[in-house]
Amino acid sequence: MKGRQQADRLRLMKIRTSLHRWVCRLYPGVCAGLLVVSLPAVAAPRVVATILPLQALATGVMAGVGEPRLLVPGGASPHAYALRPSDARALDEAQVVVLIDPSFETFLARPLAALAGRAQVVRVAGIPRVRQRPVRAAGPWMVAGHGTEKRADDSAAAAPHHDTHPSHETGAFDPHLWLDPDNARHIVATLAAVLAEVDPADAALYHRNAEALDRELEKLDDRLRRDLAPVAERPFIVFHDAYQYLEARYGLNAVGAITVAPERPPGARHLAAVRERIRSGGVVCVFHEPQFPPRLVETIVAGTGVRVGVLDPLGEAGQYMAMMQTNARSLRACLAPEAGPVDTDAPG
Structure with missing residues (x-):
């Protein structure tokens, strides 16, 4: 067919x-x-992307031909999503399905083979040259050693990439790999190749779009490196451990997460460890996320004097560049020294 x-x-x-x-x-x-x-x-290829960042990158590659359909809508989290009947129909009709990995989009682990058996499945985590990083333990990541502090997972994070079929639950890799613009460049190149195979008539356009997008991603990478350098050493804590690709790319100093998996609330002992890290580690800011209520973060920072900011790992439809720049502005604003506030409305 x-x-x-x-x-x-x-x-x-x-x-x-x-x-x-x-x-x-x-x-x-x-x-x-x-x-x-x-x-x-002429009908465009039917493409389904699971999350907003993947849809945004696919939208750029498909510009002038069509638009990919999104499964997990804005404001929702892929960690707790359940397929709707309309999603099942879209998967059944899809020619290309783009996802991180079934261990991340767990709502697809069983239905993917049955619903999208006739589609080309682009498992982003399996793309050659896409860097994977191991999942870290929740809470403070810093451990004492030889009179200094270091990340407990530095040696693992520096290990070479191995393309395996990972399990998020067993900690094989951190699935938030789209937050490294270099990974995004490899995703774009792969999407162009897959779409050119599915739709040869528009192959040249897909490749032109991918080349233009690659140049924009390279510029974005340079801009983020320049903009984040002044606050790179300032310690902060995130709501859930979704940002280590961003941290590693730009040398940022995240020292803990409130939770690894946001669908599982942290226990009292864990929260006490995070509060101790805030008091003893010079933490400047704690970030919450728009996909989850901020009450837990507000409770943790109460009485500490620590600032609260927002980081969004997903962004909005078709807005990968804007998501990355908005997160950079939020980091700069919340981590800036008192003497040098950052204008959060300034272009990233």
Whole structure:
């Protein structure tokens, strides 16, 4: 069926091209408009992306052809999502499904094979050259050693990437890998190659879009490195451990997380350890996330004088660049020394 659809699409594109040339020879002044009116639109590939950052990157690659469908809507968390009937229909009709890994989008672990058996599945965690980092333990990550402090997982984080089929629960890798713009560049290149295979008629456009997006991601990487350098050493705590790709890329000094998995509330002993880290570790800011109520963060920082900020690991539809720049502005604003406040409305 897929081969027949591709053949039909190529045949229609050839007809459109031949008719365009013929009309332009006869009526050069009106050929473009006449072609648009006279010929039916060619259906874009049916692409489904699980989360907003993947949808944003796929949207950039598909610009001028179509838009990918999103499964987990804005404001929701993939950690606690359940498929709706409309999602099942979209997966059943999809030609391409883009996800991090079934160990992250656990709502897809069982239905993916049945619902999307006819689709090309792009498992982003399995893309060559996409860097993976091991999951860290919740709470303070700093341990004493030889009179100084170091990250308990430094040696593991520095280990070379191994492309395996991981398990989020067993701590094989941290799935929030889209927060490294270099990983995003490899995702974009892979999406362009997959879409070109599914839709050969628009292959050149996918590759042009991917090349333009790659240049923008490279610029973004340089901008974030420059903007975050002044606050790189300032210690902070995050709501859940979603940001180590961002931290490692730009040398940021996160010293703990309130939770590893936000769907599981932390216990009293764990929260006490986080509060002790705030008091003893010079923590400047604790960040909550818009997908979850801020009450827990507010309770933890009460009476400490520590600032509260917001980091969003998902962003909004089609806004990967904006998400990364907004997070950088939030980090700069909350971590800036008292003597040098940051204008959070300034462009990132």
